[in-house]
Amino acid sequence: MEQELLIGNESHVNYGTEHLLSLSVAQDALAPYSLSSGGPSTLPLELMDRPTEDEGEDTGNHGNEGLPPPADQLPQGEHNDSIPLQMDWSSLSISEHVAREALVQYTANKCCYRIAPAKHMVVQSLTPLNTFRYRLQTFTETRETFLISELYDGGFVDSSDVAPAPAPWAMLVDAPPLFTDCEMHIPVPHTYSVQDCPNCQGHGKNRCHSCNGSGKRRCTACSGTGWQDTSNQSCLFCSGSGKRRCSNCHGYGWWQCIRCYGKGLLLYHSELTITWKNNIAEYVVEKNSGFPIYHLQEAAGKEIFSDENQVVYPIVNFPEPTIDRGSESCIAQHQMQLASNSHILRQKQTIELIPLTKVEYEWRGKVYSFYVFGNENKVYAEDYPAKCCCSVM
Structure with missing residues (x-):
């Protein structure tokens, strides 16, 4: 099966305190988590994404999401519950x-x-x-289907008559390395069909707009009169007819359809687009020092805490209290923005000390x-x- 794979390193960062959710909104978004007060821990199994009972064969709708990958494909790991000790x-x-x-x-x-x-x-x-920088990375997978056409030269057609088409999330693929932006395009088997070309309605040709299909245009030498202006003689260019052969279609009155190359038919199929994206949210403790905080996007710090799992809990009891608030807001923000149309595969949260x-x-x-x-x-x-x-x- 042909696959097209695109990998990139770009990430989108919501930087600074003005992008954080309010405390009430963050708590509402994270209410289903039933957070404990003992630090980061694993979500209960009943809160993990599960397939619904009615998801099965592809119905042809675009953007079929919601069925998570098999559990054995999800990365496993343990939370890091150790918070750095208080120090000056x-x-x-x-x-x-x-x-x-x-x-x-x-x-x-x-x-x-x-x-x-x-x-x-x-x-x-x-x-x-x-100061401190909290960073949340949420690695997501999104699946959508699009209708693709190509030239049809005859031969076997892998249609739904051969076998039912698989659902978008039922197709197994190898995921890229964690937290790496990547896009893959895969033709969906058993979705092929032959249809008339929409550009020419199956005729294989289109009427020439320059001559409206007649193959002739008005003679510009005599302005369509058929006579020369300076003498009482017929126009030499159009032999007195007032019309000349259309130069655009060479007198045929039509053009070969450029989409189907005159075949009149196209082979259609569904193409599955899988997008893996590393979504990043950051929070930096504001010291009100007069330093523009956005410059810290350019700077590296010393990592003092790291926690990675399928999902992570907000930080609690960090020596700088606003980090707890920042982590809660970032996690709620990703939950609101990403969980509705993507599958969260992995999350990682870190805290850096920035000199x-x-x-x-x-x-x-x-x-x-x-x-x-x-x-x-x-x-x-x-x-x-x-x-x-x-x-x-």
Whole structure:
């Protein structure tokens, strides 16, 4: 059976606190889970997706979802119930040397920034503002069917008379690696049928619109009169008829149908499109430090907690309380957005500690500041004192 497989790495992230659900909405969405207060744990078996009794053969409708893969195909694993111990993460800070080198590197990559302030600034304070990022990855599978046509040159037709067509979720395929975006196209067996081409209604040809099927058009040399303007003689181009052979259809009055190549028939079948997608939701603890939180999308942090299973429970009793709230909102958001039209195969939640330090310094009698963030020591310096007006932030 022919299969077309497309793999990609793109993910869609709802970043920042403004995308989180309200507490009441999140609790309503997660009400069926009956969350315990003891930390992450496995969902009860009765809450797992199960096939309905009336799902069977393909009825020809598009987008047949709802029948989950067999249980033996679902990945198995155990929840990580260990929450990191309380510690003073906010005290972790970079050194003055690291901060200066980060700013020097930052300005060196800016064509209109002068490097002097970065090299000769007087550092006054280093304030650690380290924060946490919660990330939820939900790996889903969606199945839809579409009607596809192709040329028909005769021969065997694998129709429903041969055998009943399988339901979309009844077709077994090899899934890609977990949390990898992928798309697969598979022709559905026993769905083939021969039908008239809709472009030509089965005739194999279409009327030429230029001549309306007559094969002739008005002579442009004599404007259809059949006579020359300068003499009382018949037009040499149309021999006095006022019409010439249509150049578009070469006088035939019709075109061969480009869809069926003149056959008048097409072979139709259903094609199953399977889409695996790694959906990502994130929450970052806002410190109200003046640092634009969206810049943390570019930064890597240190993973301090990881939990993976078919479904995950919200975090509880984390040392930073808003992480509990963020995880509950992200899980509820994915449940609302994805569970209705996709099958959730696997979820993974992680917590990262993202280094963030505010550096205040003096340059020529004035105080400025910049931020160093991420494991890569990236820099955000909105008020850098030595940049030309042509610079682009």
